[in-house]
Amino acid sequence: MDLNYSSEDLAFRDQVRAFLAANLPADLQQKVRKHLRLSREDYVRWHKIVAKQGWVAPAWPVEYGGPGWNATQRHIWEEECAIAGTPAILPFGINMVAPVIMAFGNAEQKAYYLPRILSCEDWWCQGYSEPGSGSDLASLKTTAERVGDHYIVNGQKTWTTLGQHADMIFCLVRTDSTVRKQEGISFLLIDMKTPGITVRPIIMLDEDHEVNEVFFDNVKVPVANLIGKENKGWTYAKYLLGHERTGIAAVGRSKRELQFLKKVALKQLKRGKPLLDDPLFAAKVANLEIELMALETTVLRTICQEDQTPGPQASMLKVRGSEIQQILTELMIEALGPDALPFDTRYLEGKSEHAVTGDDDNAPLAAYYFNFRKTSIYGGSNEIQKNIITQMILGL
Ligand SMILES: Cc1cc2nc3c(=O)[nH]c(=O)nc-3n(C[C@H](O)[C@H](O)[C@H](O)COP(=O)(O)OP(=O)(O)OC[C@H]3O[C@@H](n4cnc5c(N)ncnc54)[C@H](O)[C@@H]3O)c2cc1C
Numbered sequence: 001m002d003l004n005y006s007s008e009d010l011a012f013r014d015q016v017r018a019f020l021a022a023n024l025p026a027d028l029q030q031k032v033r034k035h036l037r038l039s040r041e042d043y044v045r046w047h048k049i050v051a052k053q054g055w056v057a058p059a060w061p062v063e064y065g066g067p068g069w070n071a072t073q074r075h076i077w078e079e080e081c082a083i084a085g086t087p088a089i090l091p092f093g094i095n096m097v098a099p100v101i102m103a104f105g106n107a108e109q110k111a112y113y114l115p116r117i118l119s120c121e122d123w124w125c126q127g128y129s130e131p132g133s134g135s136d137l138a139s140l141k142t143t144a145e146r147v148g149d150h151y152i153v154n155g156q157k158t159w160t161t162l163g164q165h166a167d168m169i170f171c172l173v174r175t176d177s178t179v180r181k182q183e184g185i186s187f188l189l190i191d192m193k194t195p196g197i198t199v200r201p202i203i204m205l206d207e208d209h210e211v212n213e214v215f216f217d218n219v220k221v222p223v224a225n226l227i228g229k230e231n232k233g234w235t236y237a238k239y240l241l242g243h244e245r246t247g248i249a250a251v252g253r254s255k256r257e258l259q260f261l262k263k264v265a266l267k268q269l270k271r272g273k274p275l276l277d278d279p280l281f282a283a284k285v286a287n288l289e290i291e292l293m294a295l296e297t298t299v300l301r302t303i304c305q306e307d308q309t310p311g312p313q314a315s316m317l318k319v320r321g322s323e324i325q326q327i328l329t330e331l332m333i334e335a336l337g338p339d340a341l342p343f344d345t346r347y348l349e350g351k352s353e354h355a356v357t358g359d360d361d362n363a364p365l366a367a368y369y370f371n372f373r374k375t376s377i378y379g380g381s382n383e384i385q386k387n388i389i390t391q392m393i394l395g396l
Contacts, residue, residue: 003300005072013076020084023049032085033256035364037208037349040123040165046087047120057094057118064102064110065118071303075247082252090162093117093124097170100187100236104228113189127157127171127190127214128237134159135384137172138181138234142216144173144188146223146230151175151188153196153219159378163199163212166192172237175230187233189225196220205370207345241380248314248379249321251296257328258289264361265335275335284334288327295320312392315385322375322382329369340366 005013028042050056058074060066069077098117101109116122133140142155153173163169169190176184192199196219201209228236262285265276275281298320302313333340344363347355355363376382390396 003297003304005076009072009076012073013080016077016080017084019053019055020080020086023053024084024086025049028087029085031350032087033260034360035368036347038087039350040162043087043090044120044123047089050089051119056089057098059095060098060118061102064098064114075299075303078247079252079255082250083256085256090123092126092161092166092170093120093122096126096240097124097168097189100170100227100240103239104187104232104236108224109189109227122167123162123165125160125163125166125169125192125214127160127163127169129159130156131158135381137237138185140172140174140185142171142173143177144175144186144221146175149223151221151223151226153188153190153216153221155216157214157216158212159202160199160212160214161210161378163192163214164201164209168192169214170227172233175233179231182234184231185233185237186230187227187236188221189227190216190219190221194219194221205373206367207343208348208367208371210371249295249299249317250325251292251299251321254292254295254321254324254328257325258285258292260361261285261328261332261335264332264365267359267361268335268337268339281331281335284331288324288331291320291327292324295324312388315380315388316393318379319382319385319389325375326372329365329372332365333369336362336365340369343367 025045028038028046030036031038031042047056054065055067055077057064057066058069058077062068094117098114101113105113113122117124127142128137128140130140130142142153142157144151144153151173153171155173157169157171160166160169169192171188171190172185173188174184175186178184190197196217198215198217200213200215202211202213204210227233262276265281265285266274268275270278270281276285295317299317302317339357339359339362342355342357342363343366344352344355344357346352347360347363348367354360357363
Protein backbone atom coordinates (compact mmCIF):
# COMPACT_ATOMS: atom_id res chain seq x y z
CA MET A 1 0.00 0.00 0.00
CA ASP A 2 1.53 3.33 -1.09
CA LEU A 3 0.41 6.13 1.20
CA ASN A 4 2.26 8.83 -0.75
CA TYR A 5 0.39 11.16 -3.06
CA SER A 6 0.82 10.51 -6.80
CA SER A 7 2.00 13.31 -9.13
CA GLU A 8 -1.67 13.77 -10.19
CA ASP A 9 -2.67 14.12 -6.54
CA LEU A 10 0.05 16.73 -5.98
CA ALA A 11 -1.06 18.66 -9.08
CA PHE A 12 -4.63 18.57 -7.76
CA ARG A 13 -3.42 19.84 -4.39
CA ASP A 14 -1.69 22.78 -6.12
CA GLN A 15 -4.95 23.56 -7.92
CA VAL A 16 -6.84 23.54 -4.61
CA ARG A 17 -4.22 25.72 -2.94
CA ALA A 18 -4.38 28.23 -5.80
CA PHE A 19 -8.17 28.37 -5.55
CA LEU A 20 -8.05 28.94 -1.79
CA ALA A 21 -5.35 31.60 -2.09
CA ALA A 22 -7.43 33.48 -4.64
CA ASN A 23 -10.93 33.01 -3.22
CA LEU A 24 -10.91 32.63 0.56
CA PRO A 25 -11.90 36.07 1.91
CA ALA A 26 -9.28 37.34 4.36
CA ASP A 27 -11.86 38.36 6.97
CA LEU A 28 -13.37 34.85 7.06
CA GLN A 29 -9.94 33.27 7.25
CA GLN A 30 -8.99 35.53 10.16
CA LYS A 31 -12.18 34.68 12.04
CA VAL A 32 -11.58 30.94 11.66
CA ARG A 33 -7.88 31.09 12.50
CA LYS A 34 -8.47 33.29 15.53
CA HIS A 35 -11.30 31.07 16.87
CA LEU A 36 -13.93 33.80 16.57
CA ARG A 37 -17.63 33.04 16.11
CA LEU A 38 -19.08 32.77 12.61
CA SER A 39 -22.44 34.21 11.62
CA ARG A 40 -25.02 32.67 9.29
CA GLU A 41 -23.83 35.11 6.60
CA ASP A 42 -20.23 33.93 7.01
CA TYR A 43 -21.17 30.30 6.38
CA VAL A 44 -23.45 31.14 3.45
CA ARG A 45 -20.88 33.46 1.84
CA TRP A 46 -18.20 30.76 1.81
CA HIS A 47 -20.69 28.08 0.68
CA LYS A 48 -21.67 30.20 -2.33
CA ILE A 49 -18.03 30.91 -3.30
CA VAL A 50 -17.24 27.17 -3.32
CA ALA A 51 -20.54 26.32 -5.05
CA LYS A 52 -19.69 28.75 -7.86
CA GLN A 53 -16.47 26.79 -8.40
CA GLY A 54 -18.49 23.53 -8.52
CA TRP A 55 -16.68 22.03 -5.51
CA VAL A 56 -19.20 22.39 -2.71
CA ALA A 57 -20.46 18.79 -2.80
CA PRO A 58 -17.27 16.72 -3.23
CA ALA A 59 -18.98 13.35 -2.71
CA TRP A 60 -22.04 13.93 -4.91
CA PRO A 61 -22.32 12.12 -8.24
CA VAL A 62 -21.56 14.35 -11.24
CA GLU A 63 -25.18 14.08 -12.46
CA TYR A 64 -26.35 16.00 -9.37
CA GLY A 65 -23.57 18.59 -9.46
CA GLY A 66 -20.61 16.84 -7.81
CA PRO A 67 -17.07 17.46 -9.17
CA GLY A 68 -16.35 13.75 -9.84
CA TRP A 69 -13.44 13.54 -7.39
CA ASN A 70 -12.05 10.29 -6.03
CA ALA A 71 -11.59 9.65 -2.28
CA THR A 72 -8.01 10.98 -2.25
CA GLN A 73 -9.03 14.21 -3.96
CA ARG A 74 -11.89 14.68 -1.50
CA HIS A 75 -9.43 14.15 1.35
CA ILE A 76 -6.96 16.66 -0.12
CA TRP A 77 -9.74 19.23 -0.51
CA GLU A 78 -10.85 18.83 3.13
CA GLU A 79 -7.27 18.95 4.40
CA GLU A 80 -6.35 22.05 2.44
CA CYS A 81 -9.52 23.87 3.50
CA ALA A 82 -8.82 23.05 7.14
CA ILE A 83 -5.18 24.10 6.96
CA ALA A 84 -6.08 27.34 5.16
CA GLY A 85 -8.79 28.10 7.74
CA THR A 86 -12.01 28.17 5.71
CA PRO A 87 -15.42 28.17 7.37
CA ALA A 88 -16.91 24.65 7.33
CA ILE A 89 -19.34 23.66 4.62
CA LEU A 90 -22.08 22.57 7.01
CA PRO A 91 -22.85 18.87 6.69
CA PHE A 92 -26.60 18.86 7.32
CA GLY A 93 -27.65 19.57 3.72
CA ILE A 94 -24.70 18.50 1.56
CA ASN A 95 -23.52 15.40 3.45
CA MET A 96 -26.53 14.27 5.43
CA VAL A 97 -29.95 14.81 3.90
CA ALA A 98 -28.80 15.00 0.26
CA PRO A 99 -27.45 11.41 0.03
CA VAL A 100 -30.74 10.18 1.55
CA ILE A 101 -32.80 12.17 -0.97
CA MET A 102 -30.62 10.82 -3.81
CA ALA A 103 -30.94 7.22 -2.66
CA PHE A 104 -34.55 7.09 -1.44
CA GLY A 105 -36.34 10.30 -2.55
CA ASN A 106 -38.67 10.47 -5.55
CA ALA A 107 -37.96 12.39 -8.77
CA GLU A 108 -39.82 15.54 -7.62
CA GLN A 109 -37.97 15.62 -4.29
CA LYS A 110 -34.60 15.24 -6.03
CA ALA A 111 -35.40 17.93 -8.60
CA TYR A 112 -36.64 20.38 -5.97
CA TYR A 113 -34.31 19.94 -3.00
CA LEU A 114 -30.89 18.99 -4.42
CA PRO A 115 -30.25 22.23 -6.40
CA ARG A 116 -31.39 24.27 -3.39
CA ILE A 117 -28.96 22.39 -1.13
CA LEU A 118 -26.15 22.93 -3.63
CA SER A 119 -26.77 26.68 -3.83
CA CYS A 120 -27.48 27.04 -0.07
CA GLU A 121 -30.93 28.42 -0.78
CA ASP A 122 -32.14 26.16 2.04
CA TRP A 123 -30.23 25.89 5.32
CA TRP A 124 -30.90 22.42 6.78
CA CYS A 125 -30.74 21.12 10.32
CA GLN A 126 -30.90 17.60 11.74
CA GLY A 127 -33.88 16.51 13.85
CA TYR A 128 -32.83 13.10 15.18
CA SER A 129 -32.07 13.40 18.92
CA GLU A 130 -34.77 13.86 21.53
CA PRO A 131 -34.65 14.12 25.33
CA GLY A 132 -34.07 10.49 26.34
CA SER A 133 -33.37 9.36 22.75
CA GLY A 134 -29.77 10.13 21.83
CA SER A 135 -27.65 6.97 21.89
CA ASP A 136 -30.86 4.96 21.98
CA LEU A 137 -32.22 6.86 18.99
CA ALA A 138 -34.77 4.24 17.96
CA SER A 139 -36.76 4.97 21.15
CA LEU A 140 -37.74 8.42 19.76
CA LYS A 141 -41.24 9.61 20.61
CA THR A 142 -42.08 12.50 18.26
CA THR A 143 -45.21 11.31 16.46
CA ALA A 144 -46.50 11.92 12.95
CA GLU A 145 -50.14 10.94 12.52
CA ARG A 146 -51.47 10.62 8.98
CA VAL A 147 -54.63 12.72 8.42
CA GLY A 148 -55.65 12.82 4.72
CA ASP A 149 -52.74 14.14 2.67
CA HIS A 150 -50.87 15.51 5.71
CA TYR A 151 -49.00 14.29 8.77
CA ILE A 152 -49.68 16.00 12.10
CA VAL A 153 -46.37 16.12 13.98
CA ASN A 154 -46.14 16.45 17.78
CA GLY A 155 -43.09 16.17 20.01
CA GLN A 156 -39.64 17.57 20.66
CA LYS A 157 -36.18 17.38 19.13
CA THR A 158 -33.07 18.55 20.97
CA TRP A 159 -29.41 19.53 20.41
CA THR A 160 -30.42 20.78 16.95
CA THR A 161 -27.22 22.39 15.71
CA LEU A 162 -27.72 25.90 14.26
CA GLY A 163 -31.45 25.19 13.97
CA GLN A 164 -32.08 28.89 14.73
CA HIS A 165 -30.91 29.65 11.16
CA ALA A 166 -32.60 26.75 9.42
CA ASP A 167 -35.16 26.82 6.62
CA MET A 168 -35.68 23.05 6.70
CA ILE A 169 -35.29 20.20 9.19
CA PHE A 170 -35.07 16.50 8.39
CA CYS A 171 -36.74 14.53 11.14
CA LEU A 172 -37.15 11.01 12.32
CA VAL A 173 -40.76 10.61 13.52
CA ARG A 174 -42.83 7.74 14.89
CA THR A 175 -45.57 6.69 12.50
CA ASP A 176 -46.39 3.36 14.15
CA SER A 177 -46.06 2.64 17.86
CA THR A 178 -47.52 -0.86 17.75
CA VAL A 179 -44.50 -2.56 16.14
CA ARG A 180 -40.82 -3.11 17.08
CA LYS A 181 -39.42 0.41 17.71
CA GLN A 182 -37.12 0.44 14.62
CA GLU A 183 -40.01 -0.54 12.35
CA GLY A 184 -42.35 2.35 13.18
CA ILE A 185 -40.08 5.29 12.23
CA SER A 186 -40.40 7.54 9.14
CA PHE A 187 -38.15 10.20 7.60
CA LEU A 188 -39.88 13.58 7.09
CA LEU A 189 -38.68 16.86 5.58
CA ILE A 190 -40.26 19.78 7.45
CA ASP A 191 -40.32 23.48 6.58
CA MET A 192 -39.18 25.38 9.70
CA LYS A 193 -41.68 28.17 8.97
CA THR A 194 -44.65 25.83 9.42
CA PRO A 195 -47.02 27.05 12.19
CA GLY A 196 -46.58 25.12 15.45
CA ILE A 197 -42.75 24.95 15.39
CA THR A 198 -40.92 26.68 18.25
CA VAL A 199 -37.12 26.92 18.41
CA ARG A 200 -35.55 27.58 21.81
CA PRO A 201 -31.82 28.18 22.32
CA ILE A 202 -29.58 25.93 24.40
CA ILE A 203 -26.58 27.98 25.49
CA MET A 204 -23.37 25.96 25.54
CA LEU A 205 -20.55 25.97 28.10
CA ASP A 206 -18.84 28.73 26.09
CA GLU A 207 -22.03 30.85 26.25
CA ASP A 208 -22.59 30.39 22.51
CA HIS A 209 -25.97 29.74 20.94
CA GLU A 210 -24.98 26.75 18.83
CA VAL A 211 -27.72 24.22 19.59
CA ASN A 212 -31.48 24.32 20.15
CA GLU A 213 -34.59 22.56 21.29
CA VAL A 214 -37.24 22.33 18.56
CA PHE A 215 -40.86 21.79 19.61
CA PHE A 216 -43.62 20.52 17.29
CA ASP A 217 -47.19 21.34 18.27
CA ASN A 218 -49.73 19.97 15.76
CA VAL A 219 -47.41 20.79 12.85
CA LYS A 220 -49.04 20.03 9.49
CA VAL A 221 -46.59 18.43 7.03
CA PRO A 222 -47.62 17.40 3.49
CA VAL A 223 -47.34 13.66 2.82
CA ALA A 224 -45.28 14.71 -0.23
CA ASN A 225 -42.47 15.49 2.29
CA LEU A 226 -42.12 11.83 3.32
CA ILE A 227 -38.89 10.27 2.06
CA GLY A 228 -39.32 6.76 0.67
CA LYS A 229 -41.83 4.52 2.38
CA GLU A 230 -43.67 5.10 5.64
CA ASN A 231 -42.06 3.18 8.57
CA LYS A 232 -38.81 2.62 6.66
CA GLY A 233 -37.11 5.71 8.14
CA TRP A 234 -34.73 3.70 10.32
CA THR A 235 -33.15 2.18 7.21
CA TYR A 236 -32.66 5.67 5.74
CA ALA A 237 -31.33 7.01 9.06
CA LYS A 238 -28.72 4.25 9.21
CA TYR A 239 -27.79 4.94 5.58
CA LEU A 240 -27.20 8.59 6.53
CA LEU A 241 -25.05 7.69 9.52
CA GLY A 242 -23.07 5.30 7.31
CA HIS A 243 -22.20 8.26 5.13
CA GLU A 244 -19.71 9.52 7.65
CA ARG A 245 -16.52 10.48 5.92
CA THR A 246 -12.88 10.17 6.78
CA GLY A 247 -13.09 13.95 7.41
CA ILE A 248 -14.61 13.12 10.79
CA ALA A 249 -11.02 12.70 12.07
CA ALA A 250 -10.45 16.45 11.41
CA VAL A 251 -6.72 15.90 10.84
CA GLY A 252 -6.32 19.11 8.80
CA ARG A 253 -7.88 21.27 11.49
CA SER A 254 -5.80 19.61 14.19
CA LYS A 255 -2.65 20.28 12.16
CA ARG A 256 -3.59 23.96 11.99
CA GLU A 257 -4.34 24.02 15.72
CA LEU A 258 -1.05 22.31 16.53
CA GLN A 259 0.79 25.18 14.85
CA PHE A 260 -1.37 27.59 16.83
CA LEU A 261 -0.57 25.78 20.08
CA LYS A 262 3.15 26.05 19.33
CA LYS A 263 2.75 29.77 18.61
CA VAL A 264 0.97 30.30 21.94
CA ALA A 265 3.55 28.20 23.83
CA LEU A 266 6.40 30.17 22.23
CA LYS A 267 4.93 33.46 23.48
CA GLN A 268 4.25 32.21 27.03
CA LEU A 269 7.31 32.45 29.22
CA LYS A 270 8.31 30.09 32.01
CA ARG A 271 11.19 31.36 34.14
CA GLY A 272 12.05 33.78 31.35
CA LYS A 273 12.13 31.15 28.60
CA PRO A 274 9.48 30.14 26.02
CA LEU A 275 7.18 27.46 27.43
CA LEU A 276 7.70 25.46 24.25
CA ASP A 277 11.33 24.94 25.34
CA ASP A 278 10.24 23.51 28.69
CA PRO A 279 11.07 19.75 28.46
CA LEU A 280 7.85 18.60 30.13
CA PHE A 281 5.58 20.78 28.02
CA ALA A 282 7.57 20.09 24.84
CA ALA A 283 7.17 16.34 25.46
CA LYS A 284 3.40 16.71 25.70
CA VAL A 285 3.32 18.63 22.42
CA ALA A 286 5.61 16.08 20.74
CA ASN A 287 3.45 13.21 21.97
CA LEU A 288 0.36 14.86 20.54
CA GLU A 289 2.10 15.49 17.22
CA ILE A 290 3.04 11.80 16.99
CA GLU A 291 -0.56 10.78 17.74
CA LEU A 292 -1.75 13.16 15.03
CA MET A 293 0.70 11.73 12.48
CA ALA A 294 -0.50 8.22 13.37
CA LEU A 295 -4.11 9.30 12.89
CA GLU A 296 -3.28 10.83 9.52
CA THR A 297 -1.72 7.53 8.44
CA THR A 298 -4.88 5.70 9.55
CA VAL A 299 -7.00 8.12 7.51
CA LEU A 300 -4.81 7.56 4.42
CA ARG A 301 -4.97 3.79 4.95
CA THR A 302 -8.76 3.99 5.09
CA ILE A 303 -8.85 6.00 1.88
CA CYS A 304 -6.57 3.47 0.12
CA GLN A 305 -8.69 0.53 1.22
CA GLU A 306 -12.10 1.84 0.30
CA ASP A 307 -13.06 4.38 -2.28
CA GLN A 308 -16.51 5.05 -0.89
CA THR A 309 -17.49 5.09 2.77
CA PRO A 310 -15.21 3.96 5.59
CA GLY A 311 -17.97 2.02 7.41
CA PRO A 312 -17.15 1.02 11.01
CA GLN A 313 -13.59 2.35 10.60
CA ALA A 314 -15.15 5.82 10.80
CA SER A 315 -15.70 5.03 14.51
CA MET A 316 -11.95 4.68 15.05
CA LEU A 317 -11.34 7.98 13.29
CA LYS A 318 -14.08 9.70 15.30
CA VAL A 319 -12.76 8.50 18.69
CA ARG A 320 -9.09 9.27 18.04
CA GLY A 321 -9.82 12.48 16.12
CA SER A 322 -12.01 13.91 18.88
CA GLU A 323 -9.54 12.90 21.61
CA ILE A 324 -6.73 14.71 19.79
CA GLN A 325 -8.90 17.80 19.26
CA GLN A 326 -9.69 17.87 22.97
CA ILE A 327 -6.06 17.36 24.07
CA LEU A 328 -5.05 20.26 21.80
CA THR A 329 -7.49 22.60 23.53
CA GLU A 330 -6.38 21.30 26.95
CA LEU A 331 -2.73 22.07 26.16
CA MET A 332 -3.69 25.56 24.98
CA ILE A 333 -5.31 26.22 28.35
CA GLU A 334 -2.37 24.63 30.20
CA ALA A 335 -0.01 26.90 28.26
CA LEU A 336 -1.98 30.02 29.15
CA GLY A 337 -2.59 29.25 32.82
CA PRO A 338 -4.32 32.23 34.51
CA ASP A 339 -4.14 34.18 31.20
CA ALA A 340 -6.98 31.91 29.98
CA LEU A 341 -9.40 33.29 32.57
CA PRO A 342 -10.76 36.52 30.98
CA PHE A 343 -13.88 35.85 28.89
CA ASP A 344 -14.37 38.47 26.18
CA THR A 345 -17.69 37.82 24.42
CA ARG A 346 -17.57 41.08 22.45
CA TYR A 347 -14.28 40.09 20.87
CA LEU A 348 -15.47 36.51 20.24
CA GLU A 349 -18.49 37.83 18.36
CA GLY A 350 -16.48 40.32 16.32
CA LYS A 351 -18.05 43.34 18.07
CA SER A 352 -14.68 44.72 19.11
CA GLU A 353 -11.55 44.68 16.99
CA HIS A 354 -9.21 43.59 19.77
CA ALA A 355 -9.50 41.60 22.98
CA VAL A 356 -9.66 43.54 26.26
CA THR A 357 -6.74 41.44 27.55
CA GLY A 358 -4.54 42.85 24.80
CA ASP A 359 -3.69 39.42 23.35
CA ASP A 360 -5.99 38.52 20.46
CA ASP A 361 -4.52 35.02 20.09
CA ASN A 362 -5.15 34.01 23.69
CA ALA A 363 -8.52 35.62 24.38
CA PRO A 364 -10.82 33.08 22.63
CA LEU A 365 -9.01 29.95 23.84
CA ALA A 366 -10.98 29.28 27.03
CA ALA A 367 -14.24 29.44 25.06
CA TYR A 368 -12.68 27.17 22.44
CA TYR A 369 -11.66 24.68 25.13
CA PHE A 370 -15.16 24.59 26.62
CA ASN A 371 -16.80 24.33 23.20
CA PHE A 372 -14.69 21.34 22.23
CA ARG A 373 -15.97 19.19 25.09
CA LYS A 374 -18.77 18.48 22.61
CA THR A 375 -16.63 16.48 20.18
CA SER A 376 -16.73 13.28 22.23
CA ILE A 377 -20.55 13.49 22.46
CA TYR A 378 -21.93 14.60 19.11
CA GLY A 379 -22.07 12.45 16.00
CA GLY A 380 -22.60 9.41 18.26
CA SER A 381 -20.77 9.54 21.62
CA ASN A 382 -17.29 8.01 21.88
CA GLU A 383 -18.58 5.24 24.16
CA ILE A 384 -21.05 4.23 21.46
CA GLN A 385 -18.27 4.36 18.83
CA LYS A 386 -16.21 2.05 21.04
CA ASN A 387 -19.15 -0.38 21.19
CA ILE A 388 -19.23 -0.34 17.36
CA ILE A 389 -15.47 -0.98 17.20
CA THR A 390 -15.69 -3.94 19.59
CA GLN A 391 -18.63 -5.48 17.76
CA MET A 392 -17.98 -4.72 14.09
CA ILE A 393 -14.18 -4.49 13.84
CA LEU A 394 -12.95 -6.71 16.68
CA GLY A 395 -15.92 -9.10 16.43
CA LEU A 396 -16.30 -9.34 20.24
C1 LIG B 1 -22.88 20.07 20.39
C2 LIG B 1 -23.86 19.00 19.99
C3 LIG B 1 -24.50 19.10 18.78
C4 LIG B 1 -25.45 18.16 18.42
N1 LIG B 1 -26.15 18.32 17.24
C5 LIG B 1 -27.17 17.49 16.94
C6 LIG B 1 -28.01 17.73 15.81
O1 LIG B 1 -27.81 18.71 15.06
N2 LIG B 1 -29.05 16.90 15.59
C7 LIG B 1 -29.31 15.83 16.37
O2 LIG B 1 -30.25 15.09 16.09
N3 LIG B 1 -28.53 15.54 17.46
C8 LIG B 1 -27.48 16.37 17.76
N4 LIG B 1 -26.69 16.12 18.87
C9 LIG B 1 -27.08 15.03 19.77
C10 LIG B 1 -26.06 13.90 19.84
O3 LIG B 1 -26.17 13.06 18.73
C11 LIG B 1 -26.35 13.17 21.15
O4 LIG B 1 -26.02 14.05 22.21
C12 LIG B 1 -25.55 11.89 21.30
O5 LIG B 1 -26.00 10.93 20.39
C13 LIG B 1 -25.64 11.33 22.73
O6 LIG B 1 -26.98 11.23 23.13
P1 LIG B 1 -27.49 11.84 24.54
O7 LIG B 1 -26.96 13.25 24.62
O8 LIG B 1 -28.95 11.65 24.60
O9 LIG B 1 -26.75 11.02 25.65
P2 LIG B 1 -27.19 9.59 26.20
O10 LIG B 1 -27.53 8.69 25.07
O11 LIG B 1 -28.20 9.78 27.27
O12 LIG B 1 -25.82 9.08 26.84
C14 LIG B 1 -25.34 9.56 28.11
C15 LIG B 1 -24.00 8.92 28.38
O13 LIG B 1 -24.15 7.49 28.44
C16 LIG B 1 -23.30 6.86 27.51
N5 LIG B 1 -23.98 5.69 26.92
C17 LIG B 1 -25.27 5.64 26.45
N6 LIG B 1 -25.55 4.41 25.97
C18 LIG B 1 -24.42 3.67 26.13
C19 LIG B 1 -24.09 2.31 25.82
N7 LIG B 1 -24.96 1.49 25.24
N8 LIG B 1 -22.84 1.89 26.12
C20 LIG B 1 -21.93 2.72 26.71
N9 LIG B 1 -22.19 4.01 27.03
C21 LIG B 1 -23.43 4.48 26.75
C22 LIG B 1 -23.02 7.89 26.45
O14 LIG B 1 -21.80 7.67 25.78
C23 LIG B 1 -22.97 9.17 27.26
O15 LIG B 1 -21.70 9.33 27.84
C24 LIG B 1 -25.72 17.05 19.25
C25 LIG B 1 -25.04 16.94 20.48
C26 LIG B 1 -24.13 17.90 20.85
C27 LIG B 1 -23.43 17.76 22.18
